[in-house]
Amino acid sequence: xxxxxxxxxxxxxxxxxxxxxxxxxxxxxxxxxxxxxxxxxxxxxxxxxxxxxxxxxxxxxxxxxxxxxxxxxxxxxxxxxxxxxxxxxxxxxxxxxxxxxxxxxxxxxxxxxxxxxxxxxxxxxxxxxxxxxxxxxxxxxxxxxxxxxxxxxxxxxxxxxxxxxxxxxxxxxxxxxxxxxxxxxxxxxxxxxxxxxxxxxxxxxxxxxxxxxxxxxxxxxxxxxxxxxxxxxxxxxxxxxxxxxxxxxxxxxxxxxxxxxx
Amino acid sequence: xxxxxxxxxxxxxxxxxxxxxxxxxxxxxxxxxxxxxxxxxxxxxxxxxxxxxxxxxxxxxxxxxxxxxxxxxxxxxxxxxxxxxxxxxxxxxxxxxxxxxxxxxxxxxxxxxxxxxxxxxxxxxxxxxxxxxxxxxxxxxxxxxxxxxxxxxxxxxxxxxxxxxxxxxxxxxxxxxxxxxxxxxxxxxxxxxxxxxxxxxxxxxxxxxxxxxxxxxxxxxxxxxxxxxxxxxxxxxxxxxxxxxxxxxxxxxxxxxxxxx
Numbered sequence: 001x002x003x004x005x006x007x008x009x010x011x012x013x014x015x016x017x018x019x020x021x022x023x024x025x026x027x028x029x030x031x032x033x034x035x036x037x038x039x040x041x042x043x044x045x046x047x048x049x050x051x052x053x054x055x056x057x058x059x060x061x062x063x064x065x066x067x068x069x070x071x072x073x074x075x076x077x078x079x080x081x082x083x084x085x086x087x088x089x090x091x092x093x094x095x096x097x098x099x100x101x102x103x104x105x106x107x108x109x110x111x112x113x114x115x116x117x118x119x120x121x122x123x124x125x126x127x128x129x130x131x132x133x134x135x136x137x138x139x140x141x142x143x144x145x146x147x148x149x150x151x152x153x154x155x156x157x158x159x160x161x162x163x164x165x166x167x168x169x170x171x172x173x174x175x176x177x178x179x180x181x182x183x184x185x186x187x188x189x190x191x192x193x194x195x196x197x198x199x200x201x202x203x204x205x206x207x208x209x210x211x212x213x214x215x216x217x218x219x220x221x222x223x224x225x226x227x228x229x230x231x232x233x234x235x236x237x238x239x240x241x242x243x244x245x246x247x248x249x250x251x252x253x254x255x256x257x258x259x260x261x262x
Numbered sequence: 263x264x265x266x267x268x269x270x271x272x273x274x275x276x277x278x279x280x281x282x283x284x285x286x287x288x289x290x291x292x293x294x295x296x297x298x299x300x301x302x303x304x305x306x307x308x309x310x311x312x313x314x315x316x317x318x319x320x321x322x323x324x325x326x327x328x329x330x331x332x333x334x335x336x337x338x339x340x341x342x343x344x345x346x347x348x349x350x351x352x353x354x355x356x357x358x359x360x361x362x363x364x365x366x367x368x369x370x371x372x373x374x375x376x377x378x379x380x381x382x383x384x385x386x387x388x389x390x391x392x393x394x395x396x397x398x399x400x401x402x403x404x405x406x407x408x409x410x411x412x413x414x415x416x417x418x419x420x421x422x423x424x425x426x427x428x429x430x431x432x433x434x435x436x437x438x439x440x441x442x443x444x445x446x447x448x449x450x451x452x453x454x455x456x457x458x459x460x461x462x463x464x465x466x467x468x469x470x471x472x473x474x475x476x477x478x479x480x481x482x483x484x485x486x487x488x489x490x491x492x493x494x495x496x497x498x499x500x501x502x503x504x505x506x507x508x509x510x511x512x513x514x515x516x517x518x519x520x521x522x523x
Contacts, residue, residue, distance in 0.1 A: 153440045165422045179414040183508035197460030247444040
């Protein structure tokens with residue numbers, strides 16, 4: 001789904017840190033998939049296989065897990081990890097475009113996708129494709145960030161709002177993804193739709209900088225003349241002060257949306 | 263806020279919000295660690311929704327005080343306390359939250375809900391709540407972060423402009439929720455906990471009402487933040503969502519608790 005563009009691309013070290021922080025929301029996505037032993041499930045945007053390995057346990061060796069990712073290196077790493085975990089007998093990873101997956105319609109008992117839609121120019125098409133490959137009465141579950149909800153406590157409110165609006169709308173293809181999911185699920189005719197917002201609170205400036213790549217976003221905002229060098233310095237100084245005083249506080253919400261293919 | 267009515271709401275609005283906020287309200291009470299016989303305070307009590315509930319938690323051997331800057335709210339709160347039969351130990355006073363008519367260390371615990379967002383000096387109110395609380399007593403503040411308010415729409419740019427304006431200009435302290443953690447730490451409160459509680463509203467008319475869109479939009483127009491044409495597009499996009507059953511909005515509320523050291 002990102003084959004033509006690398007906007008928002010990230011590496012495996014970043015994904016490991018984020019995975020730790022997001023472990024709880026991640027686990028919460030497995031529940032609405034209503035997985036049983038022997039099920040066939042799909043993870044769209046599988047990255048290095050963090051979730052496919054966990055799903056392997058849930059379906060057991062009589063089941064089947066597929067992970068797809070547009071990035072060949074991620075797929076290779078996921079395959080390596082599945083082999084190490086000795087689940088490669090029933091866990092497979094494929095390089096594929098999420099909007100045109102190499103699976104027959106109605107192949108899966110349940111599908112999930114996590115933090116993929118925000119990087120996509122065409123999230124509706126990914127969801128349509130997930131619905132297509134899911135069996136009737138199967139569950140489709142999507143977890144994604146709403147970067148529009150990201151707030152950082154600072155006295156430099158005006159600069160913060162400018163930077164956050166810019167980064168949510170301009171540095172991701174679909175940065176407010178989380179809040180769009182309810183509408184997309186309804187448009188696809190999914191039923192029994194549930195929406196849960198999961199707040200992620202971060203009280204460390206370095207961690208926040210890392211997970212939201214502040215440096216990169218500030219550079220882009222500077223280049224786009226959204227902020228001046230002086231404003232960036234004031235913004236950073238305010239956050240460094242907060243970090244030094246132990247008062248840094250930021251949060252954003254992820255949306256967890258589930259629906260049934262009827 | 264005695265000098266300003268920015269963000270002022272009537273009792274009917276407060277009733278609707280109170281119904282939605284019932285669960286969070288109960289959680290603020292439990293964080294206050296209330297026991298029978300306690301003296302507790304509600305800063306920004308409005309028409310007494312919480313003081314009456316607190317009245318039954320402390321019982322007739324306890325004492326509840328509610329303060330509000332608005333004498334009409336105080337009169338209504340007193341009427342309701344009388345009707346509920348708790349007026350002997352539940353009292354309401356017209357007072358400024360930054361200069362309350364109580365001795366230092368008078369209360370076992372204090373709470374304040376959706377008040378700080380309307381204050382020019384929220385730090386002053388927290389300092390005052392801390393002053394009137396006993397050593398070891400709990401201070402609990404629940405407040406909205408209007409900066410996190412988001413509405414799903416294809417008019418994202420317009421939405422971001424309007425939401426930023428609402429949070430920044432239509433409240434004295436619209437980002438209140440996200441600031442509580444810092445304020446509590448600055449006041450050296452102990453055992454601080456902060457929880458962020460998301461609120462989702464998929465009913466367009468209710469969201470318009472809860473988020474006071476009518477008055478906010480009029481203000482945004484008057485201050486030339488949006489044009490009439492843009493506002494028309496904005497309304498159309500939301501009405502479309504309402505018709506399709508796809509309207510989605512969310513905001514977050516922060517609940518902070520800490521003890522006076």
